[in-house]
Amino acid sequence: xxxxxxxxxxxxxxxVAQGLQKLATGDTSGNAVEVAVQAVENEPHFxxxxxxxxxxxEGEVETDAAFMDGDTLAIGAVAGxxxxxNPISIARRLSDERFNNFLVxxxxxxxxxxxxxxxxxxxxxxxxxxxxxxxxxxxxxxLSPYAGHDTVGMIALDDQRQMTxxxxxxxxxxxxxxxxxxxxxxxxxxxxxxxxxxAAATGxxxxxxxxxxxxxxxxxxxxxxxxxxxxxxxxxPFIKExxxxxxxxxxxxxxxxxxxxxWGIATNxxxxxxxxxxxxxxxxxIAYPNEDVTGANYRLHEEK
Amino acid sequence: xxxxxxxxxxxxxxxVAQGLQKLATGDTSGNAVEVAVQAVENEPHFxxxxxxxxxxxEGEVETDAAFMDGDTLAIGAVAGxxxxxNPISIARRLSDERFNNFLVxxxxxxxxxxxxxxxxxxxxxxxxxxxxxxxxxxxxxxLSPYAGHDTVGMIALDDQRQMTxxxxxxxxxxxxxxxxxxxxxxxxxxxxxxxxxxAAATGxxxxxxxxxxxxxxxxxxxxxxxxxxxxxxxxxPFIKExxxxxxxxxxxxxxxxxxxxxWGIATNxxxxxxxxxxxxxxxxxIAYPNEDVTGANYRLHEEK
Numbered sequence: 106x107x108x109x110x111x112x113x114x115x116x117x118x119x120x121v122a123q124g125l126q127k128l129a130t131g132d133t134s135g136n137a138v139e140v141a142v143q144a145v146e147n148e149p150h151f152x153x154x155x156x157x158x159x160x161x162x163e164g165e166v167e168t169d170a171a172f173m174d175g176d177t178l179a180i181g182a183v184a185g186x187x188x189x190x191n192p193i194s195i196a197r198r199l200s201d202e203r204f205n206n207f208l209v210x211x212x213x214x215x216x217x218x219x220x221x222x223x224x225x226x227x228x229x230x231x232x233x234x235x236x237x238x239x240x241x242x243x244x245x246x247x248l249s250p251y252a253g254h255d256t257v258g259m260i261a262l263d264d265q266r267q268m269t270x271x272x273x274x275x276x277x278x279x280x281x282x283x284x285x286x287x288x289x290x291x292x293x294x295x296x297x298x299x300x301x302x303x304a305a306a307t308g309x310x311x312x313x314x315x316x317x318x319x320x321x322x323x324x325x326x327x328x329x330x331x332x333x334x335x336x337x338x339x340x341x342p343f344i345k346e347x348x349x350x351x352x353x354x355x356x357x358x359x360x361x362x363x364x365x366x367x368w369g370i371a372t373n374x375x376x377x378x379x380x381x382x383x384x385x386x387x388x389x390x391i392a393y394p395n396e397d398v399t400g401a402n403y404r405l406h407e408e409k
Numbered sequence: 410x411x412x413x414x415x416x417x418x419x420x421x422x423x424x425v426a427q428g429l430q431k432l433a434t435g436d437t438s439g440n441a442v443e444v445a446v447q448a449v450e451n452e453p454h455f456x457x458x459x460x461x462x463x464x465x466x467e468g469e470v471e472t473d474a475a476f477m478d479g480d481t482l483a484i485g486a487v488a489g490x491x492x493x494x495n496p497i498s499i500a501r502r503l504s505d506e507r508f509n510n511f512l513v514x515x516x517x518x519x520x521x522x523x524x525x526x527x528x529x530x531x532x533x534x535x536x537x538x539x540x541x542x543x544x545x546x547x548x549x550x551x552l553s554p555y556a557g558h559d560t561v562g563m564i565a566l567d568d569q570r571q572m573t574x575x576x577x578x579x580x581x582x583x584x585x586x587x588x589x590x591x592x593x594x595x596x597x598x599x600x601x602x603x604x605x606x607x608a609a610a611t612g613x614x615x616x617x618x619x620x621x622x623x624x625x626x627x628x629x630x631x632x633x634x635x636x637x638x639x640x641x642x643x644x645x646p647f648i649k650e651x652x653x654x655x656x657x658x659x660x661x662x663x664x665x666x667x668x669x670x671x672w673g674i675a676t677n678x679x680x681x682x683x684x685x686x687x688x689x690x691x692x693x694x695i696a697y698p699n700e701d702v703t704g705a706n707y708r709l710h711e712e713k
Contacts, residue, residue: 161516167516176654177654177655177656178619178620178651178654178655179619179655180615180618180619184488184513184514184589185489185513185514185516202615203615204555204581204584204585204588204615205581205584205585205588205615206615207588207589207590207614207615207618208585208586208587208588208589209488209489209513209514209587209588209589210488210489210513210514210515210516210517210587211514211515211586211587212465212471212489212514212585212586212587212588213514213587215585215586215587216585216587251508277508277509280508280509281508281509281512281516281519281520282512282515282516282519283512283513283514283515283516283517283519283520284508284509284511284512284516285488285511285512285513286511290594290595290596291594291596291597291618291619291621292594292596292597292618292620292621292624293595293596293621310511311484311506311507311508311509311510311511314484314511314595314596315482315483315484315595316482316596316624317595317596317597317621317624320596320620320621320624347482350480350481350482351481351482351483352481
């Protein structure tokens with residue numbers, strides 16, 4: 106195993122393929138993660154990330170993203186960013202800063218403008234229409250508006266055994282302006298340590314931040330557990346504990362990879378993910394909820 | 410031991426005293442933490458928290474705060490909040506929400522206004538003067554502007570064995586607009602689990618978020634370690650690892666308490682903290698850097 110990538114949701118497939126192409130030429134895990142997340146951000150049909158992401162309760166697209174270097178543990182993150190095409194690239198630039206590496210709200214947009222990042226109206230006509238229909242439906246049927254929140258999380262391992270993780274999302278559908286979830290939060294939404302491995306989360310950020318499970322998965326892999334065993338031992342017990350203590354638990358899905366390119370997942374909902382390496386073309390798998398901690402329950406979703 | 414509190418920095422003393430008075434009447438750890446942090450926020454002479462906090466690079470005070478309930482693991486947090494008197498109270502209110510519990514930037518201020526929280530011009534004449542002098546000094550001497558970043562972190566244990574942690578800060582002095590540190594980030598800046606204990610951090614947020622050490626201290630206390638042993642085993646090895654991997658490590662200070670009211674601290678700088686319980690009046694201690702992991706090095710700083 107010389108290089109590998111895994112990403113959350115079927116939407117990650119093209120990005121994983123592009124990242125693997127970079128890795129195949131000896132490029133870094135950082136470059137692979139950035140290009141892979143950008144691919145998802147740039148695709149307007151993915152409604153939960155980047156361009157074409159669904160807007161907040163007031164009709165504005167606000168994005169969150171993070172980038173973590175598993176060698177140095179350097180982190181860059183943005184939350185509540187408006188009007189820039191590739192949040193992942195801004196997060197990566199911030200990870201190079203000694204200070205001010207996590208920026209929120211207007212200050213994040215100001216930094217992106219100072220640094221010359223590409224501005225973009227992130228709201229598409231299609232997203233605006235979906236949003237308007239949803240607003241009407243929520244009102245007519247007196248529904249909770251908060252359904253839908255798929256973050257792209259990408260992990261790459263390069264042939265130097267360096268690991269990087271990145272996340273990007275437009276956040277909880279119909280969120281309050283300024284709402285952020287786990288995606289920019291280190292330990293919760295993502296963690297990477299090249300000496301061990303990396304993990305990333307997607308689901309209901311409000312619950313995913315109640316314990317830093319991405320960190321905990323990496324820590325357990327560091328004790329010798331396989332990525333799958335670490336996911337199983339971390340995620341399902343916490344969901345049960347949260348139900349007992351908080352009264353409920355939202356959607357939790359994790360992907361993990363160690364620095365040998367082995368991977369694992371855990372989820373309490375139907376969950377797709379894309380994975381590939383130097384031996385295997387990138388493919389999408391589908392996983393089913395499995396809270397009995399008997400190992401992951403997934404199969405190939407489609408071939409491409 | 411029926412109740413106890415610990416808070417970061419000498420500035421926590423009056424707040425700890427007020428919190429202990431509440432706990433003595435059987436009040437909750439949540440109420441004790443809120444009143445204790447408010448006391449620090451309301452005092453204009455403390456230059457790193459709340460009213461009179463030092464402004465960002467553009468002369469505006471932006472505050473971060475968080476509140477975590479150790480029974481339910483519910484979290485509320487704000488980052489980059491402008492113009493409200495008590496960020497801790499807004500964070501606490503957010504912890505009651507099922508969704509949208511972490512708000513940043515203008516969206517955080519919007520929520521606070523919607524909920525009727527008290528607005529306040531957080532910049533005092535004194536802080537403005539300190540800021541102007543510092544701007545001039547940094548320019549004249551070509552200094553790094555980023556010195557000073559003391560977060561108040563408060564932990565309370567009540568006579569029902571419930572634990573709560575809260576944090577509040579105006580952040581890194583001269584920060585970029587929108588910069589946030591570890592203080593609102595669960596796991597990094599704070600963590601509380603009433604079944605075990607709680608921890609809170611202060612120091613250079615950019616480094617404190619590179620591993621969720623507050624969570625890790627709580628996790629180790631859960632394996633049976635004393636708060637002091639957990640602090641020692643978590644903090645100093647990570648500082649050494651960060652120096653090796655990242656090339657440097659900023660200021661790290663932690664306080665921790667378990668649900669029997671025992672406490673511990675770890676720091677790599679001179680660090681004051683305030684602590685008291687049902688048997689001991691609140692007092693300030695001063696701790697000295699101790700990276701040899703031979704136990705904390707502190708003594709009473711003053712009596713009051």
